[in-house]
Structure formats: C-alpha cells, structure tokens
Amino acid sequence: MYKTFLLSAVLFSISTYTAVINSQEGVRLGIPVSEEDLSQFDLIAGPDGSGFPPGSGTARQGKEVFDVNCAVCHGANGEGTSGNTIIVGGDMQSEGPPLRTVGSYWPHASTLFDFIRRAMPAIAPKSLTNEQVYQVTAYVLYMNNIITEDVELNATNLAGIEMPNADGFIDRSDIQ
Numbered sequence: 001m002y003k004t005f006l007l008s009a010v011l012f013s014i015s016t017y018t019a020v021i022n023s024q025e026g027v028r029l030g031i032p033v034s035e036e037d038l039s040q041f042d043l044i045a046g047p048d049g050s051g052f053p054p055g056s057g058t059a060r061q062g063k064e065v066f067d068v069n070c071a072v073c074h075g076a077n078g079e080g081t082s083g084n085t086i087i088v089g090g091d092m093q094s095e096g097p098p099l100r101t102v103g104s105y106w107p108h109a110s111t112l113f114d115f116i117r118r119a120m121p122a123i124a125p126k127s128l129t130n131e132q133v134y135q136v137t138a139y140v141l142y143m144n145n146i147i148t149e150d151v152e153l154n155a156t157n158l159a160g161i162e163m164p165n166a167d168g169f170i171d172r173s174d175i176q
Ligand code: HEC
Pocket: 065, 066, 069, 070, 071, 072, 073, 074, 084, 085, 086, 087, 100, 101, 102, 112, 115, 116, 120, 121, 122, 123, 128, 136, 137, 140
C-alpha cells in the first residue's frame, strides 16, 4: 500500500516536472502585433496637415456627440466641472494666472482633433468614430467662437483653422 503510494507520488512528480519543462519550451509571452492593432496606435495627426483620416463633420452635428460623450465632465457648454476640464473661454492676457482652454491657449486645431481622437472621452478613449471626432472637434471650436456652426471640418481644412493663440508661442525648434 505504502509502496504504491510512494510510486504514484514519484510518478506524479515526474509528470508534473515534465509538464513544467514542456510548458517552458512552449512559453508564449504574447502574440505578434497585427496591422489592425498597430493602426490603433498610429493615430498622430499633426499641425502640418499629415495623418488625418477620411471623414468630415460640422459643429451642428457635433452637438449631440458632445452632449452624450463629453458634457458629463466638460459641462453642457464646455464650462467644465473641475479646474482642468474647462475647454471654453479664458484669456491669456488676464492679470492673474491665465485660464488656458482650447479657445485661449491651444495653438493648433489639428492637435485638438488628435487629442480628442486618442484621449477622449476620458472614460473610453478611441471609442468615437473618425466622423464623430470631426464633428465634436468642430463643436468645441464652435463653442469657442472660432468657427461657425456649418463649417465642415475635414482632412484638408482642419490644419488651416486659425486659432486665437497661434502666435502666443515662441518657436524654439531650432535648438538642438
Ligand atoms: C470622464 C470625464 C471626461 C469625459 C467624458 C471627457 N473628458 Fe475631456 N478631459 C477630461 C479631463 C479630466 C481632462 C484634463 C486632462 C488633462 O489635463 O490631462 C480633459 C481634457 C480635455 C481636453 C483638453 C483641455 C485642455 O485645454 O487641455 C479636451 C479638448 C477634451 N478633454 C475634450 C473632450 C471631448 C470632446 C470629449 C467627448 C468626446 C471629452 N473630452 C470627454 C475628462 C473628460
């Protein structure tokens, strides 16, 4: 009885050991990155007009996208629900510390599109379609009086939108 137990215990350890070895031989620490997965990271749209996806949208269309996906944190009119969620208004020339918003501070509309597309809504980044991102970007610009309600933003004209604070930065890109 005891011998049988011992033998089965030994066999059990051997088979466990073998299983460990086998699993080590077959270790797979992940799967290769597919082109589709990569496309979720390669979303950079720049001020030079590069990297914009196909699509278009107006502020009129973007109001609903904003109401459903953004207003809970940014307020119904972009007035914010906390210090860093104010995206409308502000003044870089104010006497006190300036309130930096899309309207007062952001130098490029292209990076606004880029930021919303990759990082917002904060609870579900990348959940909007490109079309919705064009629409809601237009709406944020509209709330800041930068474009009118029916201007259709698209890959061609977005980088050319003139932002109020575009000249408020010093270009130090020459520094190596
Ligand atoms: C769950 C809350 C939440 C939701 C929903 C949300 N945001 Fe935000 N958003 C934030 C927070 C918090 C910040 C500040 C992040 C930071 O400073 O890093 C922010 C920052 C931003 C900024 C940059 C503001 C600035 O001047 O730096 C923009 C633009 C923006 N959000 C747009 C949107 C849009 C458009 C939507 C809807 C599609 C959205 N957000 C949905 C929480 C949210």
